[in-house]
Amino acid sequence: MTALAESDGGIVACWSCRGPVASLALFCHTCGAVQPPRQVDHFARLGLARGFEIDLAELDRRYFGLQRNLHPDRFARRGAKERAIAESQAASLNQAYETLKEPLARAAYLLELAGRRSAAAHAATVDDAELLTEAMENREALMEAEDGAAVERIAVTAKASAEACLAELAQAFRRDDIEKADQLATRLRYWQKLAEEARGKRRLLEDAAP
Numbered sequence: 001m002t003a004l005a006e007s008d009g010g011i012v013a014c015w016s017c018r019g020p021v022a023s024l025a026l027f028c029h030t031c032g033a034v035q036p037p038r039q040v041d042h043f044a045r046l047g048l049a050r051g052f053e054i055d056l057a058e059l060d061r062r063y064f065g066l067q068r069n070l071h072p073d074r075f076a077r078r079g080a081k082e083r084a085i086a087e088s089q090a091a092s093l094n095q096a097y098e099t100l101k102e103p104l105a106r107a108a109y110l111l112e113l114a115g116r117r118s119a120a121a122h123a124a125t126v127d128d129a130e131l132l133t134e135a136m137e138n139r140e141a142l143m144e145a146e147d148g149a150a151v152e153r154i155a156v157t158a159k160a161s162a163e164a165c166l167a168e169l170a171q172a173f174r175r176d177d178i179e180k181a182d183q184l185a186t187r188l189r190y191w192q193k194l195a196e197e198a199r200g201k202r203r204l205l206e207d208a209a210p
């Protein structure tokens, strides 16, 4: 029998018994051997439809369900090869989960899948005059803020703007407007960063307080 190619209707050959196994199955149903991670996107790996709006409870359920089956204790008595395969399968699931659970990382990943080298994912130059002006003004305001209330105002603005941005981002992905989604993802990254900086400044002020 010839080895089955990965493209053959999602059926691949088990590395251990060479029997057919569904490409996304963790285990061979014939011999029970754990299967290596396949070349699929993070959504497919976790059994979710590709899109920005995902059910986070479903994401958790699928991820923890799969991860439970890969716990190292289950492979303690298996050979070194199976242990290594289980580890790489677990690492692929972790990477998929970490990417999909955070909206910004998920957006950047979707943009990457759409063939865009997004500024939200890479520290690329931001080509958004409005955003750059806003960023400069807010940085200045944050630098000059001398009390908790002033910092809090900036933090509240940043949080509200990030939330508004997130809603717009979902709409852009729904319309399949990749260019707009890219711009919004960069904005989201900015607002999240500003919120983080405001938290940092608040801690500084608190530490300095007598």
Ligand SMILES: [Zn+2]
Residues within 6 Å of the ligand: 014, 015, 016, 017, 018, 019, 028, 029, 030, 031, 032, 033
């Ligand atoms: Zn097998």
